[in-house]
Amino acid sequence: MKEIIKILFLKKVTINAIAFSYYDQNQIYTYIAEKFNKYSEDNNLNIELNLNLLTLSNSTSNINDYGSFLESYFRKNENENPESQIYDIVFYDAIYSNRYGPYLLNLREALPHDHIDLYNQKILNESCSYKNSIVGLPVYLDFTYLFSNLIYLNKYNKTIPETWEELKETAKYIIKEEHSRGNTNLVGYNSLFTGDEMGTASIDEFIYSYRESIDSPFPKITGSIAIEALEMLKSIKNEISSVNPDYKITRSPGGKKGISGSSIVGYNIGISITSGIPSLYDEEDICLNVDCKLYKSIQIYGRDSTLLDDYDVYSTNFRHYIYEFLFYNETAKNALQKIEDMYKMYYVSLVNNDEYRFGFTIAMIYVVNEIVYFFSSLITFILLFGTRIFAGFMNKENNESKFIKSVNKLFLENEFNKDKINTTVVRQEEFNKFEQSATNTVNNNNSKQNSLSLEKEKSDIINMNNKTSLSSKRNSCVPNVLLTIYNYHNTKTSTTEGELIDEEGHSYDSTY
Template sequence: MWLLHTLFIIFFLYFVDFGKAIVINAVIYAYDSNNGYFTSLVNAYNEYTKKNNIDLTINLNSILEGEYDDFSSFMGANFAKKSKKYDIFFNSARLSSIYASHFEDLKKYLSSDYSKLIHPEIYKACEQEGRLIGLPTTTLITGLYSNINLLNKYNKRVPKTWKELMETSKYILAEERKLNNTNLIPYNGIFCDEEDGTSSLYEFIYSFRDNINSPFPDLKSKNTIDALKMIKQLKEELNLEDVFKQSKKLVYTKLDGSILFFKFWYFNVLSPLYSVDIMPGHTEGVSGGVIGSNNMGINKYSDEEKKIAAAKAIEYMTSETFQRKYVIDDALFSVNLNAYDEKSICEQINCPFLKSFQPIPRPYNRIKDYEDYSEKFRKYAYEYIYGNKTVEEASLNLYNLEHIYYLSLDTEDTSAGLVFLIIYSISSIVILASSSFLYTKKHQPHFSFFTKDLWYMIIVGFIIQLASRVLEFGPVNNYKWHIKIFLYSFGYMLIIIPTLYKLICNFPEENKISNWVQSHKYLFIGSFLMLDVLLCSLFMIIPYEITIINGSDRKKFEVCDMKNSIGQVIMILIVAFKGIIILGIGYLVFCEWNLKETILDIHYITSALYINCIGIIGIAVLKYINYNDYVAYHTIHQTVFFVFIFVNYIFYYGFRIFLPLFRSDEANYGFTGPLHMFQIKSNNKIISVNSNQTKKSNLSNASSGKYSKLISYHFQTSIGKKDSINSNSSTILNNQNSIIKSNQIKTFTSSTNTN
């Protein structure tokens, strides 16, 4: 017994691992220029965990160039396989945005107050669709380098505004030329046809915002226009076109003092001849500097234990203590706002510059194809700066790069949205007000087909359909589009289900179904409405795919398209459900075509059915039209739907309002005037049909069949009065037989005379 107990303890201690250290696998690209820093960062963290007895280690892996075309293709391949091999990816801000959906949301693992420690603009740049996809390990910032000797020589300060930079440059250039110094460059700008050119444009526009707390200016605003004008003014008044077009490499050849001001990435000591400060702005105190960063992101597919451990590592590496020791010592910009509060730190670096720096990230997280965006951003800006385009044209083209156009009440670009809203509002008021005719003595006979509750149901249906059209106003999103479909479908059901109910109740022959439906009105109508709500609710679960269409004049707009196969099946079911109801109504209309009590109502419903069929075809055709203009797209869609809704209203309800104007008071609801015309046409059809019946010998043999019964329903003139049908039919047949015999006698006589 003792031996077994001892063996069990040995077995337990051997196979159970107490306090196993967690190893986090991180990965970097072998040829990244920041690899030395990443390595020192990881080594420093591992030393920290070892010193503090934390069972957590980061294992840094390096991907060689030959294994993949680039780091992006490596990341794509790993994420496509949902690989757990690497837990932390050290990558650029651009790659973080491209693969954002594969990175874990750090908000799940960091404290709620953590965001307050990070510069708001930088924190915002690390978010995508509300998710924090990473945090910077290194952040490069730009600054204005000023020639100290020349500024002191002419008693000038570092310029705080672009206008001051231009005036200072003009003065010093003029004075230096008097001394035969003609090689002095006033400012480099870096408005070249490379990514650095986009950065220069972006930060320059940002420096023209209204105040330090203002967001990035609207690209169509006066701020942007003024910024572009200032760039061109600097270029022309300082004769800098050739210099502006050169890359940042120009700086390396001018650090001997032959350039007065230049923009460059911040280094603690770049040249003893130059001091660094924040970039100028439109007004003093307002600046802007673009940033370049490398991020740490957690693999979404890693085990939860690894995610928690990786988040702790990232949180510590962005902490105040760690940033001071390892980031600031390397003269890099710290994302932690509290890192520059220590006096000893500020004795080593330029704290005033770093604390007053106003960063602006490039819009990686908003733009899907940033490379294309960046190229076009430069192109449109340079068409004004170096070309002949007007500043307004350039500004509008920049604005259109990112802006999505949609219908709105703003009439700056188009008044279509306001016009349609007025039309829908007036139409809704008219439709709602028309319900008052249900209570006027003159109109009541014309509204006797439906009871008042059913009329109200139909009126509400039309108003709901009109309201659904307003949901296409404003930015496109899944929620609005689904609600629009739901409201339009539900409104349509409120119109056609009362019609189906009434036609079933009025069936020419008494039957159990009609009796049950008449006794259970609200159950019958409610069951159809609930089924439609169920189908639409299922459809709302499936998301639309939002597609951006590049329209004419570079105006982009979005459309929703259901590309999910399940969603398409549900939509087919929704349409088919209504199609079956319409077919049912069509069948009942045919059966009740000659009922005297409802003949005019039936003809109105028939007209509405035609309109519905045409409308459905028209709506289907809209899907296959290619649009290149957002105004045309919305105008055509809104017009087609409005005409469909309003014409439907006219045939269902509107005509009845005007009938008393064309009828005498004595002809209350009898069969004179228009009704008499319908009756004559019906009698003509009876004769025509019965004439055809006499010509087809096999019809008499099938008189007891379903087809014959359907025909008998069609010619029945009152509900449940079969005798009148038989009497009318036999009279018509006798008359037809007499006509036939008469024709035969005439034919025989004619042939005899001929012989």
């Protein structure tokens, strides 16, 4: 029996990924790539994950440059063939889900719902979402914690503080006692108020920790709670500060006991020791290596990256305004107002309270004033335009009336000379004919005697015309004007003095 051996050659699929880290070592991306490739090889998946890791040692990029590079890459390849794109997977800062969301796959449609439901929904909604889509999954999460020096706490019989007021008072007491013993190098508290995004997150979560209850939303940025939080922060900065090797890690304090705040900082896609899947912290094997109770007690929230189109600009100005208060002479109220002015859309509220009543009154006065101004301008325009049209119409009617009056008056005053006018018209026509005949006769040189006779007759006609046409001093006019009057009045029949009737029987008042 002949055996047929079939050898199947499969082309390996390469998935390209890109990530950024400040460090070559102690970063999770290389670990993920190596673990996946090992799993793929063991299970004959023929899939290889090729990681392009950008660090400070192999590029001049920093985290902001990396973010700008990704956006430029997405825009460039948006309308190109998907097969021509270099990177299939991107690791990005969770704060930029809204920035990169339009270019990323909706994982709600690509992954089973059961898998999506494994993750903390608050994390997905606040740091992995774009509109109604899930565009990323947490690779790892960073949270801020309070490191407490147990040596000094135990020495002075103090407990780990749960509020910022307790932290300040405890630190002040220990510092005072240590100073009396000659230890002047001890600093009570050191924060993460840096010049990068970590500084923004630290300020943000400090304000968040002052909310009224665990379920309360982020405080109004210009409200009394935010002002109180910043005043406490400056008080802590001025009165206490820094580090020591022996520390106990706890969640950050808050304005009240039981209330804390930790901003979500991290990169999206996967699972690390700090996971976005809460059920992992119920696993006994995991809890042997990490403090599950601590991780489960963290009160997380996502920074709002939708306030401005360019979040980096917002974050930079946010830190700048807060640091003006912390390190210079700006007030907390003014600093927070500047932050709100970056994104706030001002509007008129109809809420019936003292806070909005004055603004509403001013707004209504402005609106009414604009309406009155508009209608007064409209009425003025209509009056001016209408007056101009009416005046033009009346002027036209007046001119026509004057013309008719003058013609009728001229005719009536010369009615008694009508026969003379008719004779003048006839003689004018004869003169025109005669002049033409005389010209032809002279040109042909037929007879000198005829020429003299014609000249004499021509002179007689001219003298007669002059006498007739100038008989009325009030109406001296050239023959052409007389012809016009004659032709006009021959179309009418005089009935009574002052009234004219045309051929169709319509009457006209000669005084009009």
